[in-house]
Amino acid sequence: MQVKRFFAADMRQAMKLVRDELGADASIIGTRRVAGGVELTAALDYEMPASPARQPNPELELELRKTQARIAAAHAEVASPTLAQSLREREPQRPAQPAQAVQASVAGESSTDQRALAAMRSELHGLRELIEVQLGSMAWGQMQDRQPQQANLWKRLQRMGFSAEISQALLARVSGVAEPRQTWRMLLAHLAHALKTPEQDPLEEGGLIALVGPAGMGKTTTLAKMAARYVLQYGAQNVALVSLDSFRIGAQEQLKTLGRILNVSVTQVDPGQSLTQALAPLARKRVVLIDTAGLPTSDPALRLQLESLRGVKARNYLVLAATSQAQVLKAAYHGYKRCGLVGCIVTKVDEAVNLGEVLGLAISQQLPVAYLADGPRIPEDLHRPRSHQLVSRAVSLQAEEDPSEETMADMFAGLYQGSTRRVG
Template identity: 25%
Template sequence: MRLKIFRAARMPEAMAQLREELGADAVILSTRRTAQGIEITAALEPEEPWLIPPAGMAPPAVPSGPLAFHNPPATLAAALARGPLDQALAGALGFAPLPEGRDRPLMLVGPPGAGKTLTCAKLAARMVLAGAPPVVATTDGQRAGATAQLAAFTGVLGLTLAVAQSPAALGKALARRGPGQPALVDSAGCDPFDARQVVALHALAAVAQADLVLVLPAGLDPQEAADLARAFAALGARHLLPTRLDAARRLGAVLAAAEAGPLLLTEGGTSPEVVDGLEPLTPARLAARLAAAPRRGALVPAEEAAP
C-alpha cells in the first residue's frame, strides 16, 4: 500500500494534487484542517505483479542447486547463480549496518508475532552493555502480556519502559532522551493492508521521526514476505531484520523481502537469548547459511515420545 499526505490551502487544490499523483483509484483515509489549510491522507494499493508471463516471453528459469531448497523468487535465483554466491548476493541485494538510534529513534515495525519485542530487548541489552542505555518505548499497550514482557526485560537492564499508545504520548516519551542518547520504539503488530492500522502506524512514525526497521520472521511464504516488504517500504521502512534464522530451514522469504522492498539487510535473530541473540548479516554470512545442508527432523522412538 502506497501512503501519501497532501497539503494545500484549500480542499480543491489538495484533491488536485492527490488525483495527479495517485490517480482516480486512490482511497482517502482521512482529512483534517491545519493552520496552513487542508491535509489529506490517501492510499493506493499496488498492482499485483504478473504471475503468468506475457505471450512470447519465456518464464524465469526454475532455481537449481542449494538455492532451490530455499525457494527464492526465480528471477533472483537466476541472478544469484551467475557467480560465487556471496558476490552475487552483494550485487543483487542491499546490506547495511543497523542504524544506531542516536540521530533518529529506531522503530521496529512488522506484522503481529514477528519478534519485534524480543528484538527490542536484544538491542536494548546490547546498548546497555556498550555503556549507552537507551530510552525504550512501546506503542503496543493492547496485546495481552506485550507490555509486561518488555517491562520485565527493561527492568532487568535498569531501564524504565515508556508506554505510549498515542502519537502525543510517544513524542513526550522520546523528548526525555538526552543528547546523543539512543532510542528504541517497539510498535504494535500492524497489518499493512488494513487502512486504519496503516494510518495509526504512520502517525506514530511521523511524530517519532524514526528510522523504520521491518522485523520479519524467516520461513514465511516468499511471495507473502515480498508483499509485506513492499507494503512496509511504502510506509517508510528502509531496513530489514529477519528473525528466527536459527529455526527456519528455508530462507527464500528473507531473500524475497529484501529484493521486493527493496530493503537493506542489517542483522538477523539467531537465538532466543537476549544477549548475543543478533548477528550482523553480510553477503558472506548469508551465503554460508544458504549453502549449508538442510537440517532434517529427528525421529523420536515411540517409547521415548510417550509420557
C-alpha cells in the same frame, strides 16, 4: 477412451492431478471456472470430432445484417447526416413494438450478453492458465535437454528458496561461464553483491529506532536483544524504551520487565497520545528504541502509527521472520513501507528451512539487512551480518533433495505469468 473430471484450486494443481492420474499423453477437452477453483476435463485416446456442417440460421443472419447497418450508420453520422439517413432507410425493418416491450427486450439482451461475456472471460482465463502451465513444462524440459548445467543451477537456487525472478536475474549474470564450479562461485558472489548491509551498527548510529512489522515476527524480542546489547556495551544511562503496542498486555509487561532488569526507562504511549510529546522527555537519550503494534494492514490504527513514526523521523526497520512464506513477507513489506523503511531485521533463522524467500525480498526491495536473530538468548543471538555471511547461511540451509519436476515446471510457468502481466 477414458474421460475424467478434475477439480482443484487453480490450473497448475489441476494439471498436476491430470499428469499424475492419466499421464503426459492425456488431452484437455474442457475447462471452466467453478466455485472454489477450476474444473478440468481430460481424456486418454481422445480423437477430435469432425466439425459438423454449418446450418444456416436466417434469424441470426438477419440480426447480423441489422448490426452491420447500425455500425455503418454510426460511422456515417460523423461524416454526413444525409448519408446516415440513407443508410438507416436501407436497414432491414421489423414490425413496430410498443416502447415497454422494446425496453424489456433490450434489458433482457443486455443481461444475456453480460452473462455470456462473463462466461467467455472465465473460459479465456482458464485457457491462458492452461497454456502457461504447458509452456512452463515445455521450457523446463528444453532447459534440461539443452542446458543441463543451467538446469542444475536453477535447482540449487530453488533448494535455497529463491524465487524464479531472483534466480533468473542471477543466472543471466553467469550465462557465459562454462566451468561448473566457477559458475557457482560467481553466482554466489553476485548474490552477495546484491545483498546490502548497513556500514554502521544502527545502535552506534543512535537516535530514534523503531521496529515495525506484523504480529508474530519477533519485534519485541528483537528490541530486547538490541537494548541489552547496548547496555552491555555503553551502559544504561543513555538508552530508553518506548512502546506503541497498547493492544497486547503481554508485550507491555515483557518490555516493563526488561526495563527493570536493564535499569532503563520504559514509556508507554497510549492511542491518541502524541508520540512527539511522549518522546520530549527522552531528548537527551542517545538511543531510543520504539516497539510498535503488529496491526493488520486494514486497521486504521496502523496508518496513524506509521504516520506518527514519519512525523518524529524515526529510522524504521521492518522485522521479518525467516519462517514466513514469501507472500506473507511481501504483504508485510507493502503494508509497512509507507513509514519509510531504512532496512530490515531477519528473525527466527534458527527455525527456518531456508533463507531464500526472506533474502529475496531484501534484494528485490533493496532493504539492507541490519541484524540477524537466530535464537532465544538475549543478547547473544543477535548478530550484525555481512553479505557473504548471509549467502553462506543460505547455502547451509538449502534443502537436501532436488525439487520435483512439477515444482520446476510450475516455477517456469510462473515466469510466463509474470511476463504476461507485465505486457498486459
